[in-house]
Amino acid sequence: MADIRNSPFMFALGAFIALFVTVQSLVFIINAWKEGTRLGISAATMKKALIGSSVFSVVPSIAILLAVLTLAGALGLPLPWIRLSVVGAITYELPAAETAAQAFGTSIKNSITDPTVFSAIAWAMSLGSVFAMILITLFTKRIQSGIHKAQLKDTAWAGLLISAMFMGLISAFLGSSLAGGLISILTLLSSAAVMALFGLLIKKAGLAKLENFAMPVSMIAGMTVAALYSLASKGGSL
Amino acid sequence: MNAPVKNYRTYEETIHRNGRIWMIAAIIITQGVPLAISLYFGVWPPLGKLIAGLLPTMMVFWPIAIIEVITYTPMLGSGGSYLGFVTGNLSNLKVPAAISAMQQAGVEPSTKEGEIISTLAIGASSLVTNVVLVTGVLMMSYLLPILESPALKPAFANLLPALFGALGVVFISRNWKISIAPLVLMIGLFVAIPTLPVGILIPAGAIVSIGVARILYTRKLV
Numbered sequence: 001m002a003d004i005r006n007s008p009f010m011f012a013l014g015a016f017i018a019l020f021v022t023v024q025s026l027v028f029i030i031n032a033w034k035e036g037t038r039l040g041i042s043a044a045t046m047k048k049a050l051i052g053s054s055v056f057s058v059v060p061s062i063a064i065l066l067a068v069l070t071l072a073g074a075l076g077l078p079l080p081w082i083r084l085s086v087v088g089a090i091t092y093e094l095p096a097a098e099t100a101a102q103a104f105g106t107s108i109k110n111s112i113t114d115p116t117v118f119s120a121i122a123w124a125m126s127l128g129s130v131f132a133m134i135l136i137t138l139f140t141k142r143i144q145s146g147i148h149k150a151q152l153k154d155t156a157w158a159g160l161l162i163s164a165m166f167m168g169l170i171s172a173f174l175g176s177s178l179a180g181g182l183i184s185i186l187t188l189l190s191s192a193a194v195m196a197l198f199g200l201l202i203k204k205a206g207l208a209k210l211e212n213f214a215m216p217v218s219m220i221a222g223m224t225v226a227a228l229y230s231l232a233s234k235g236g237s238l
Numbered sequence: 239m240n241a242p243v244k245n246y247r248t249y250e251e252t253i254h255r256n257g258r259i260w261m262i263a264a265i266i267i268t269q270g271v272p273l274a275i276s277l278y279f280g281v282w283p284p285l286g287k288l289i290a291g292l293l294p295t296m297m298v299f300w301p302i303a304i305i306e307v308i309t310y311t312p313m314l315g316s317g318g319s320y321l322g323f324v325t326g327n328l329s330n331l332k333v334p335a336a337i338s339a340m341q342q343a344g345v346e347p348s349t350k351e352g353e354i355i356s357t358l359a360i361g362a363s364s365l366v367t368n369v370v371l372v373t374g375v376l377m378m379s380y381l382l383p384i385l386e387s388p389a390l391k392p393a394f395a396n397l398l399p400a401l402f403g404a405l406g407v408v409f410i411s412r413n414w415k416i417s418i419a420p421l422v423l424m425i426g427l428f429v430a431i432p433t434l435p436v437g438i439l440i441p442a443g444a445i446v447s448i449g450v451a452r453i454l455y456t457r458k459l460v
Contacts, residue, residue, distance in 0.1 A: 013271055017268075028317055028320070028361045029361035029362070032357035033354075038249075041351055045343050048343065049359050050359070053336075053362040054366045060327070060330060060331040060367075062374075064327060064370070070394075070401075081371055081375045084326070085325070087326040088326050091401075094397065095440070096299075102436060103291030103435075103437060108397065108398070115279050118275070120287065123288055123292075124292045127269070127292055128299060129268075129299070129303075136261055140307075158308075161448065168443035168444025168445065170406050171443045173402040173436060174403075175426075175428035176439075178429070187400050187403065188402065191401075191403035192404060195403070195407040214404070218403070218404035222396065223397065223400045226393050227389060227392050227393035
């Protein structure tokens with residue numbers, strides 16, 4: 001069967017999702033603007049919130065675009081685009097895609113050209129991230145009507161719990177990457193080194209603006225090393 | 239003085255009704271994407287394998303979803319939550335955008351004014367992300383032959399070590415004490431048996447690191 005990853009149908013699905021998100025955003029902005037006017041918030045203040053947030057969002061959005069690009073090799077363009085337009089974030093989508101691929105005896109190290117595996121990955125990405133949306137539907141009203149009651153009693157432990165769960169996931173993937181051969185190790189170390197450099201620049205040199213680019217640039221640096229190393233080891237010259 | 243209060247109640251009622259309708263629509267549409275793929279291309283993944291592939295990440299991310307909902311909802315307000323949890327990228331974009339907009343407007347989260355400013359900020363942010371992604375994907379669709387070229391194959395093949403090298407640095411530097419035990423365990427396991435499937439080991443790694451974190455926390459070592 002033909003490769004469906006970049007088929008027109010997938011792009012059409014992506015366009016539909018983009019349209020949905022646009023309409024929902026516009027409806028929420030219009031309703032909030034009307035209510036803000038009723039509450040006596042000045043149009044200037046509200047305009048400033050809209051423009052300020054738009055400017056603020058440009059750079060992180062480019063970072064999200066780069067994340068789409070990193071997934072495009074395995075999954076094509078439309079599916080990562082869809083997933084990162086709604087709900088998703090690269091830290092969830094990539095592990096979800098890989099564990100689903102592994103259940104079918106393959107890996108997103110390869111291009112996912114098998115339609116069944118591709119559909120399984122799409123299902124896993126979508127089902128895995130639906131839970132927060134269900135919770136929001138059911139509980140936002142309750143949480144908002146009793147904000148102080150609902151806030152976590154022990155925020156320090158909650159933060160630690162999130163870190164610990166992520167650490168479990170990260171350690172499993174780090175272990176498997178370290179066992180993945182020389183190129184894999186080189187990639188991991190390069191990306192870690194670039195990330196550490198970003199950390200130093202952000203903390204010591206106060207370049208907080210770099211924060212958004214730290215993750216995608218580190219990933220792309222690591223992936224570039226992988227491409228260059230394999231090119232060099234094949235005896236090819238640059 | 240009663241009128242504004244009454245009006246706000248009205249907005250509050252409508253925002254929950256409308257928010258829920260939009261959220262349910264979003265759930266249907268997001269789950270509709272894989273459904274459409276399966277229907278259109280006539281491919282249905284075997285359920286058993288799908289569950290095996292889904293469970294490991296679900297066990298990590300569903301509890302995180304609970305914590306995110308409880309933590310972010312009071313910050314983002316009702317409108318902001320109904321919109322932000324659909325458009326995603328919360329911690330890296332929507333939450334900082336909303337908080338900085340509220341700071342600049344001089345309003346507090348979980349007040350009437352905060353609710354409005356936060357919703358406007360998240361709406362604007364979602365629109366910008368959408369424009370950037372649509373433009374970028376259109377441009378990249380012309381670059382597809384380059385993305386598929388053999389020279390770039392090793393780059394995409396090493397996507398996972400590239401992500402987890404960087405992510406490892408972030409989380410280890412944030413809290414190195416809870417990372418040692420799961421890291422040592424996993425590296426040891428994979429060096430011994432390199433072909434182990436990651437899926438099975440994610441919950442094991444999470445249980446070990448949560449256990450260690452709890453011990454360190456109760457002994458006030460973190």
